[in-house]
Amino acid sequence: MSEKPKRGRGGFRIFLTFLVTAIVLAVAIAGAGLAGYAWFNNKIAENGPQTPDNQPRIVVLERGSHLGRIADTLEAEGAVTDARFFEWAVRIDGGENALKAGEYAFPSGASINDLYRQIREGRVLQHPVTIPEGWPSVMVADIINEADVLSGDPVEPPAEGTILPETYMVQRGTDRAALLDKMRAAQDRLLADLWAARDPDLPFQTQEEAIILASVVEKETGIAAERPHVAGVFVNRLKRGMKLESDPTIIYGVTQGRPLGRGIRRSEIDAVTDWNTYQITGLPKTPIANPGADAIRAVLNPPETDDLFFVADGTGGHVFASSYREHQRNVARWRQIERERRR
Structure with a gap:
């Protein structure tokens, strides 16, 4: 009597070989992906370009700028060596709509992560506008109108004695009339508090x-x-x-x-x-x-x-x-x- 052939053993070997190959390939791809991800994370965390004098780098991000334009601005100003890395970092984090315009002072050698965090949090450069105590309103208006960090139409002198003299920290581009309103409101608040406790x-x-x-x-x-x-x-x-x-x-x-x-x-x-x-x-x-x-x-x-x-x-x-x-x-x-x- 002849022996019956064993069916399915060869097909199983082929399937097993395919399965092992697929697993090895998947592991290799996953490993490559993890290695690439780790390399990218290291890339955006490493120190960025240094300034010649090691002082902060001043960069203005214009209002209405989209992510691509912000990334290009950072590259043009020397804050990053390749705009694509900044753009990819933001997109991976889903922060395209969280970036804030303004004037920034980026530390020399700031990483892409540092730049992204500072822009996302809106930590813009602040400028002092100082109104000395005892200055008349005509000279207050002079200070506001001559401040090059402010924007908007020139203001008229406010009513005498209606603003609180002090140093006000403002962003570049702050409207002159808005700052004057802030000075008036500061005096109103102070006077209301002090008046309640007067002699x-x-x-x-x-x-x-x-x-x-x-x-x-x-x-x-x-x-x-x-x-x-x-x-x-x-x-x-x-x-x-x-x-x-x-x-x-x-x-x-x-x-x-x-x-x-x-x-x-x-x-x-x-x-x-x-x-x-x-x-x-x-x-x-x-x-x-x-x-x-x-x-x-x-x-x-x-x-x-x-x-x-x-x-x-x-x-x-x-x-x-x-x-x-x-x-x-x-x-x-x-x-x-x-x-x-x-x-």
Whole structure:
């Protein structure tokens, strides 16, 4: 009797060979993919191009730029060596719509990951716009209009005494009118807080009057520690119906706050204006500058003092007096200092 052939063994061997080959090939492809992925991750994590002086690289990403344009800009500015790597990194992460325009300061040698993270988080370069305490609104407008980091139409001087002087950090391209609105809002918030805690025995009734007096205090002394004392003197004079007799109020009536550039003339002291407190009783018609936070605090909660007078002491500060006789002696000493300086 002949032996029957064994069926299926050869087909099984072929199938098994195919299966093993497929597995080996899949493993090889997966390994290559993992190796490629690891290589790409290393590539976008490695240090990028250095700047010649090792200082941050300033790059502006324009508003409305799509991913491709941003990547090309980074390559053109030397932040990356190949725009495609940045673009691929963003697409893999799904961050195409998370990139933010603006002016950036990228550290020298920043990796693609570092660049992407900074742009995604919108950590743009901030520029200071400083409004000094006691500057009049015409000069505030000058600062805003001359700041090259701002954009938009030139602004008109705001109403005197309506903005809070300080340093405002802005992005390049911030609108001038928007920054001015921010300055007004900052003063409104501060004044609302301080007004609620004011001394109940003040010789004025409104927030506007508080700003007027604070502006006079601000212009009378550049020494922060003196502002409360000066405020106390002016509050005492107002309570007694005495004229404030403040030189800066004369100047404001002449120049609307810009520097006079010379001494005050006798005719200007004698001139009746809405601001000249040598001629009018009480407060000027409007503020004479934009007072800072310390001057506003000083007039809303002045210290207790008997002093009614003060005059320059020759060192940049003032000497105070509670009686007119004492004040006259202080004035005589100041006149002597002036004469010695002239000689």
